[in-house]
Amino acid sequence: MTTFKKIYESVLKFLVPLTPEQTYETIVHEAIRLAGGEHGSILIESDGKLKRVYSMHSILFRNEPEKGGIRYEVFISRQARVLDAKQIERVKEKHPNLKSLENRAAIILPLVYQDTSLGILSVIALHNENFKKRELEVLKIFSSFATLAIQRAQALQVRDLFISLAAHELRTPLTTINSYTQLLYKRLQGTNIPESGWVEELRWEVERLTHLVSDLLTTNAIQTGELQYRMQLSDLPEIIDRAINAASLSHPNHDFSIKKKLIRKETVFWGDPEKIFQVLTNVLNNAAKFSPTTEKIKATLNYVNGNFVVKIQDKGTGISKDDLPHIFDEFYKGKGNYRSGMGLGLFLAKSIIDKHKGGIKVTSKKDKGTTVAINLPIMKV
Ligand SMILES: Nc1ncnc2c1ncn2[C@@H]1O[C@H](COP(=O)(O)OP(=O)(O)OP(=O)(O)O)[C@@H](O)[C@H]1O
Numbered sequence: 001m002t003t004f005k006k007i008y009e010s011v012l013k014f015l016v017p018l019t020p021e022q023t024y025e026t027i028v029h030e031a032i033r034l035a036g037g038e039h040g041s042i043l044i045e046s047d048g049k050l051k052r053v054y055s056m057h058s059i060l061f062r063n064e065p066e067k068g069g070i071r072y073e074v075f076i077s078r079q080a081r082v083l084d085a086k087q088i089e090r091v092k093e094k095h096p097n098l099k100s101l102e103n104r105a106a107i108i109l110p111l112v113y114q115d116t117s118l119g120i121l122s123v124i125a126l127h128n129e130n131f132k133k134r135e136l137e138v139l140k141i142f143s144s145f146a147t148l149a150i151q152r153a154q155a156l157q158v159r160d161l162f163i164s165l166a167a168h169e170l171r172t173p174l175t176t177i178n179s180y181t182q183l184l185y186k187r188l189q190g191t192n193i194p195e196s197g198w199v200e201e202l203r204w205e206v207e208r209l210t211h212l213v214s215d216l217l218t219t220n221a222i223q224t225g226e227l228q229y230r231m232q233l234s235d236l237p238e239i240i241d242r243a244i245n246a247a248s249l250s251h252p253n254h255d256f257s258i259k260k261k262l263i264r265k266e267t268v269f270w271g272d273p274e275k276i277f278q279v280l281t282n283v284l285n286n287a288a289k290f291s292p293t294t295e296k297i298k299a300t301l302n303y304v305n306g307n308f309v310v311k312i313q314d315k316g317t318g319i320s321k322d323d324l325p326h327i328f329d330e331f332y333k334g335k336g337n338y339r340s341g342m343g344l345g346l347f348l349a350k351s352i353i354d355k356h357k358g359g360i361k362v363t364s365k366k367d368k369g370t371t372v373a374i375n376l377p378i379m380k381v
């Protein structure tokens with residue numbers, strides 16, 4: 001394998017979202033794969049000090065780098081260093097607790113990208129007497145990508161924290177607004193005064209906001225692995241009816257229909273009814289959002305080879321070829337789509353359907369319309 005191909009393969013590992021901890025671990029393992037060696041560590045600067053954030057060897061955790069030592073030197077000068085067996089012996093004389101380690105050669109690299117210097121990466125060999133120049137060069141290229149990956153993981157962590165705080169803060173006042181709106185709605189229901197129409201509007205908007213906020217909370221929970229599923233025997237036609245009702249209520253000018261073509265009496269499956277309701281709601285809301293009120297939105301429920309198949313079809317704007325591969329990405333909105341939304345609905349839908357071991361597929365043609373097909377296995381998952 002060529003060197004570039006090897007580096008490329010390592011860098012690919014950073015394309016999926018990783019927490020900072022997962023990023024450190026991936027960097028060290030990939031560095032070893034690229035350069036050889038048996039151990040590795042990452043130290044990150046904070047408050048002017050280099051702190052060990054990941055190490056493959058527990059002994060190393062007890063060994064904090066000394067100011068003025070070689071690791072600070074690499075960090076400050078931003079110059080990588082290669083140590084051979086003799087130099088390592090000298091390091092061990094200074095650090096008796098490292099004596100039990102049988103390391104013989106090391107590469108220490110600064111984690112720099114453009115003007116930012118985050119810390120250092122070290123790779124240690126137990127069997128080789130020395131690292132070669134080629135290995136150093138490979139790691140130099142790799143370490144810029146590694147630095148980028150760390151920066152990204154840290155930024156994502158801050159963003160997630162911000163989102164979850166914001167969503168929690170928003171939820172409390174929304175609940176109160178929601179309750180009062182419901183009260184007002186009940187009072188004015190059936191009267192002919194214009195205010196009753198206003199309250200109706202208000203109610204829809206509050207509901208929409210509540211959904212947006214709960215979507216945000218759910219995304220965050222997915223990332224932190226906290227999303228709670230309450231799996232049980234659930235009745236699919238009933239969930240669909242509820243979702244269609246809710247969608248008709250939120251989009252009173254759209255015409256929703258459902259056809260159930262079930263050849264099988266059983267209508268239950270193993271899953272979380274609330275989560276499936278959310279999936280259907282997200283898809284139905286998209287259908288309404290992206291199609292004119294003159295076009296019907298048709299849902300069908302079928303049973304094919306041990307799976308339920310729900311299809312939701314609209315004759316709206318459709319999705320362009322460029323957008324189609326990305327619509328399940330987190331925060332992805334179609335290009336030129338200025339309608340409300342955060343680009344989370346389908347991302348959430350897919351994670352929920354995946355959890356049910358089902359599938360979700362979107363077929364669409366620009367200006368012709370969109371069909372979303374959801375497969376749900378009946379059996380226990
Ligand atoms: N039925 C549809 N018709 C046309 N475009 C659609 C349809 N469903 C989804 N899309 C496109 O896919 C993108 C992603 O959809 P998704 O539901 O994830 O996000 P959103 O609707 O923009 O925001 P949110 O669901 O968070 O309110 C949309 O922004 C839109 O461009």
Ligand SMILES: [Mg+2]
Nearest residue numbers: 286341345346
């Ligand atoms: Mg949506």
